[in-house]
Amino acid sequence: AAAWSSPASGLMFTGLALQRAGRILGEEFSRPVYDTVSRGFRIAILGIPPAVTGIGVLLAIGWLIALLRDFLKYAGFTVWTRPNGLMFLRGLLHRREYVRKSAVRAAVFQQTLPLYLMRRGVLSLYPAGKGKRGASPLLLPRLCRDPFPKSTVRPSLRSLPSYLTLPGILLLLALVLIWLVDSRLLASLLLPLLIPAGWLAAFRTASWHRAGIAVRRGRIFLHGFHRMRLYTAAIPIGEIRQIRLIQNPFQQCSGTCTVRLYAGTAAQQFFEVKQIDMKQARAILSSCEREH
Secondary structure (H helix, E strand, C coil): CHHHHCHHHHHHHHHHHHHHHHHHHCHHHHHHHHHHHHHHHHHHHCCCCHHHHHHHHHHHHHHHHHHHHHHHHHCCCEEEEECCEEEEEECCCCEEEEEEHHHEEEEEEEECHHHHHCCCEEEEEEECCCCCCCCCCEEEEEEECCCCCCCCECCCHHHHHHHCHHHHHHHHHHHHHHHHCCCHHHHHHHHHHHHHHHHHHHHHHHHHHHCEEEEECCEEEEEEEECCEEEEEEEEHHHEEEEEEECCHHHHHHCEEEEEEEECCCCCCEEEEEEEEHHHHHHHHHHHHHHC
């Protein structure tokens, strides 16, 4: 039973079947397949399940394809300033694009967790567009420091547990699964589940540390996160369509809210900051109304 539960058992069974097929179809069929199976045996001997190896190979191929796509899209990127706008040149086919300064509705500085630790990120410009999706953002493929001011209103330390709720649940589920599994092999296979939970916990902690709002010189700056990216959105107050203060039952008890801002970039696009004190959020709203 232990032999059939090992990662090599499937390869052993496949080898016997291929040996019979090789006798029927000839050596030209069996030789390349035997080479593939032997590589699978070597991987299994190292203690790496073939399925995990296959997933790793697929992820590596996907990463290389994404790298090639971005290279073809942004190779030779150059930007020139013009009296009334910006001229972009990008891609191997030398695609040119001109954006008027008056058409830019928002500037967004984005970071992943590694870039946040390096204090670097990428800047995108959101021009005005029609329709629900609006115009595509213009990414400036160059790492830079955050050009926007720090937050003047930010979540309190008491709101940190709400940021860590989801990674805490995932971490607890992973530990319970590892504890319930009897087989050491299966338990070792479940250990990698702790990595995404820990990564998410680190990302949410960085999100809380960076979250906040600032209003300066006719612009509002929102430091928030979306999925696994941190961002700072700089939006002229005149381009704001709507600001909503949203509260769930837990936020009503704690006196906090989620500040959600709809800008003139697209009909369904919004930027938000979670766990802001309700009184401070209303003060920000009043400040925007006065400057508008």
